[in-house]
Amino acid sequence: GAVVSQHPSWVICKSGTSVKIECRSLDFQATTMFWYRQFPKQSLMLMATSNEGSKATYEQGVEKDKFLINHASLTLSTLTVTSAHPEDSSFYICSARQGWREASSYNEQFFGPGTRLTVL
Amino acid sequence: RKEVEQDPGPFNVPEGATVAFNCTYSNSASQSFFWYRQDCRKEPKLLMSVYSSGNEDGRFTAQLNRASQYISLLIRDSKLSDSATYLCVVNPPESYQKVTFGTGTKLQVIP
Numbered sequence: 001g002a003v004v005s006q007h008p009s010w011v012i013c014k015s016g017t018s019v020k021i022e023c024r025s026l027d028f029q030a031t032t033m034f035w036y037r038q039f040p041k042q043s044l045m046l047m048a049t050s051n052e053g054s055k056a057t058y059e060q061g062v063e064k065d066k067f068l069i070n071h072a073s074l075t076l077s078t079l080t081v082t083s084a085h086p087e088d089s090s091f092y093i094c095s096a097r098q099g100w101r102e103a104s105s106y107n108e109q110f111f112g113p114g115t116r117l118t119v120l
Numbered sequence: 121r122k123e124v125e126q127d128p129g130p131f132n133v134p135e136g137a138t139v140a141f142n143c144t145y146s147n148s149a150s151q152s153f154f155w156y157r158q159d160c161r162k163e164p165k166l167l168m169s170v171y172s173s174g175n176e177d178g179r180f181t182a183q184l185n186r187a188s189q190y191i192s193l194l195i196r197d198s199k200l201s202d203s204a205t206y207l208c209v210v211n212p213p214e215s216y217q218k219v220t221f222g223t224g225t226k227l228q229v230i231p
Contacts, residue, residue, distance in 0.1 A: 022191075034219070043223035044164070045165070093163050107152045107211050109219065111163040 002028045004096050006112035013084055014120055021078045021115045023094030029074035030096035034109060035067075038091045050077055084119040091116050124210050126222035133229055137198050141225045143208030144190040152211040153191045155182055157204045158224065163209065166209055167193075198229045 003026040013019050023033055035047045035056075048064075050056035050071035058064045070078040077096075081088055095109040125144045133139045145153075153170035168175055170182040170191045182193040191208055205224040212218060 044221050046218065046221070049218070091161070107167055108154055108169065109209070111156075111165065114163045116161075 002096070002098070002110040003025075004030075004094065004110045004112040006094055006115050008115060009113060010116040010118075012118045015085055016083055018080055018082045019084055019117060020078055021092055021094075021113050021117075022081070023077045023096070025075045025096040025110070028096075028098050028110075030077075030098060031074065032097045033071055033077040034095045034097070035069060035077075036080050036093045036095070038093060038114075044093065047079075059071065082115065084117070086119045089117055089119045121144050123220045124208060124222040126206075126208055126225045128223055128225060131225070133198050135198055135200060135229055135231055137139050138196045139198055139227065139228075140192055140194045141206055141208075141227075142157075142190050142192050143210075143222050143225075144188075145208075145220070146189070147184065147210070147212060148186075148189060149213040150210045151213050153182075153184060154209040154211075155180075155191070155203045156207040156209060156221075158207055158222040159204050167206070195227075200229050200231060201229055203229045 005024045007022045033050050036044045038044050046059050047062045048056040048058045050069050052071050052074050056069035071077040076108045091114050093114040097109050123146050155167040156164040157167045158164040168182050170184045174183045176189045179196045183192045205226045208222040210220045
């Protein structure tokens with residue numbers, strides 16, 4: 001099956017610093033990548049959708065200047081949490097999708113293993 | 121009405137039991153559907169796609185009811201290892217529209 005990696009798997013940083021998380025599709029080209037955030041005992045919350053070569057589409061309430069997303073290639077997307085604060089501590093998960101076909105299992109998303117961010 | 125709704129549970133069932141979850145969706149034009157499984161502190165993993173004709177994989181059966189706008193997941197002969205949160209995912213009719221995750225149904229299989 002398709003494999004998506006994330007790096008780092010966990011990170012601890014000081015308040016005010018920036019953290020970059022990488023998401024890579026290892027054995028397929030991902031036209032679309034998604035970034036999610038999940039707080040303990042809560043459901044996945046979509047933060048943004050990014051298509052290769054274009055600007056990310058952010059969900060309501062997600063600050064695009066704080067969560068910078070770059071999807072420069074078909075196999076790599078990055079999320080940078082700028083000026084991180086303790087309330088940004090969360091589990092960040094990316095997913096990747098090959099493409100889009102109507103009513104098809106081709107549309108499934110493959111998830112990375114997640115990055116656990118702790119901001120002190 | 122929420123775009124995708126699931127009973128959060130938890131469903132506590134004994135080993136060997138059969139358990140079923142439903143997931144309702146509001147957009148009748150939705151095209152593709154999936155069940156994912158998420159273990160505690162881990163990423164979601166695809167369990168199965170849901171086709172119009174239904175889909176069976178071992179002890180797991182998924183079905184789609186377009187008329188009533190829900191998908192279901194049936195687990196037979198529950199194992200302890202089935203304990204997890206089960207997420208339903210609904211894909212919109214167009215690629216630029218948002219994919220919607222349900223909040224998940226928690227299953228606990230007890231010995």
